[in-house]
Amino acid sequence: MTLSPPAVLDDDYDYMLAEPPDLLDRLRRLRETKPAAWVKTWGKPTVMFTSFDLVDAAFRDEETFPSAAFYAHTVTEVLGRNMQCMGGDEHRRHRALVSPFFRAKNVTAIVESFLEPVAHELIDRFQARGEANLVAEYTKLYPVKIILRLLGLPQTADEDVSRWAIGMLDIQNNFEQALRCSQEFMAFVRPILAERRVAPKDDLLSSLATEEFEGERLSDEAIFNFLRLLFPAGADTTYLGLGSAIFALLIHPEELARVRADLRGECRWAAEEALRWSPPVALQLRANPKDVVWNDIAIPGGTPLIFATLAANRDPAVFEDPDRFDVGRHPKAIATFGRGPHFCLGAHLARAEMDIALRILLERLPQLRLVDDPGARITASIVPVLRGPNRLPVRFD
Ligand code: HEM
Numbered sequence: 001m002t003l004s005p006p007a008v009l010d011d012d013y014d015y016m017l018a019e020p021p022d023l024l025d026r027l028r029r030l031r032e033t034k035p036a037a038w039v040k041t042w043g044k045p046t047v048m049f050t051s052f053d054l055v056d057a058a059f060r061d062e063e064t065f066p067s068a069a070f071y072a073h074t075v076t077e078v079l080g081r082n083m084q085c086m087g088g089d090e091h092r093r094h095r096a097l098v099s100p101f102f103r104a105k106n107v108t109a110i111v112e113s114f115l116e117p118v119a120h121e122l123i124d125r126f127q128a129r130g131e132a133n134l135v136a137e138y139t140k141l142y143p144v145k146i147i148l149r150l151l152g153l154p155q156t157a158d159e160d161v162s163r164w165a166i167g168m169l170d171i172q173n174n175f176e177q178a179l180r181c182s183q184e185f186m187a188f189v190r191p192i193l194a195e196r197r198v199a200p201k202d203d204l205l206s207s208l209a210t211e212e213f214e215g216e217r218l219s220d221e222a223i224f225n226f227l228r229l230l231f232p233a234g235a236d237t238t239y240l241g242l243g244s245a246i247f248a249l250l251i252h253p254e255e256l257a258r259v260r261a262d263l264r265g266e267c268r269w270a271a272e273e274a275l276r277w278s279p280p281v282a283l284q285l286r287a288n289p290k291d292v293v294w295n296d297i298a299i300p301g302g303t304p305l306i307f308a309t310l311a312a313n314r315d316p317a318v319f320e321d322p323d324r325f326d327v328g329r330h331p332k333a334i335a336t337f338g339r340g341p342h343f344c345l346g347a348h349l350a351r352a353e354m355d356i357a358l359r360i361l362l363e364r365l366p367q368l369r370l371v372d373d374p375g376a377r378i379t380a381s382i383v384p385v386l387r388g389p390n391r392l393p394v395r396f397d
Pocket of ligand 1: 341
């Protein structure tokens with residue numbers, strides 16, 4: 001059997017060009033009429049899943065849609081071959097070695113020592129001014145600083161490591177520079193890793209250096225590949241998620257009042273609802289390696305796929321009145337962190353980061369409000385598949 005895409009697509013908008021201005025309406029229409037639809041990415045026919053059930057099933061079906069089929073193309077000398085490019089037993093063993101530090105118990109333990117101080121440190125810089133752009137001054141800086149603290153690298157290197165992290169992400173525009181950043185980053189970490197192998201501390205690097213599973217340890221190369229994945233996977237996503245949570249609260253004053261009435265109890269639910277309402281990875285890209293008929297749709301091998309988490313999280317079959325931002329919703333399951341074997345390793349950490357960053361911001365800035373700015377909105381950010389607020393100009397008393 002040789003399959004081919006249909007001559008006429010269900011929606012011939014190219015989702016990799018730029019975000020369509022009517023994204024939410026388009027996704028709603030597709031979900032209602034054709035939850036597995038033919039659309040376009042990079043000029044190629046692409047299958048997009050938009051219902052919660054299909055997105056959920058597709059994420060879990062690692063055999064049909066292995067993560068590696070898509071991420072293999074991201075492997076270069078800059079980022080190396082990381083766990084997103086692994087499947088089956090190799091992925092299971094690797095994941096067991098990198099996960100202990102990210103378990104809920106450990107994340108709870110680092111709240112006071114890392115998450116709270118970093119939030120305070122950033123707010124100290126602008127509180128006296130009575131106004132700020134929270135994207136540039138808070139949401140963007142916070143997750144990178146947390147990763148740097150977790151790793152346990154010397155704080156004097158913050159600026160260099162941030163520069164290398166940003167440089168490594170710019171592979172498409174400036175490969176030479178991205179490669180240089182990657183090499184400088186590894187040269188910097190190598191001697192510290194060697195020290196942690198013999199004299200471990202309490203940090204993530206030590207956990208990676210010493211963890212054992214089924215008699216195995218991570219090689220230096222595996223650790224470097226994991227570290228270089230942490231910045232794109234853990235910083236950009238959390239930065240956009242935190243921004244969307246702040247934006248959602250500021251444009252829904254009744255929800256903000258509910259949260260302010262019990263900051264310690266409600267900030268985590270505000271974060272969770274924001275993660276549902278506007279997931280940072282709005283459109284998860286994947287690829288279909290072999291010809292397959294899956295849920296009655298014939299998909300040729302080599303077809304790009306989109307798991308539309310944004311559409312899944314607003315599926316009325318699962319979420320009542322799904323477009324409403326409702327902190328009291330307490331959703332049971334959201335598509336935001338993926339599902340199945342590649343479910344986000346940093347989900348506990350991301351939730352804790354957002355909870356704490358929201359609480360401290362609201363505790364310290366009374367009367368926090370958006371400056372009247374009709375252009376401020378949640379939209380595609382960094383790349384067309386990621387979303388968050390473009391800016392957050394605020395005032396406070
Ligand atoms: C709100 C913030 C975050 C969101 C929305 C998010 C989203 C996701 C999603 C959708 C996946 C699955 C990708 C796929 O199946 O192709 C994923 C995987 C992953 N995430 Fe996150 N993430 C967030 C924060 C973090 C943080 C803070 C870290 C670590 C510091 C992290 C580390 C990872 C890693 C290592 C993977 C790969 C797991 C694997 O392949 O087994 N993420 N994330």
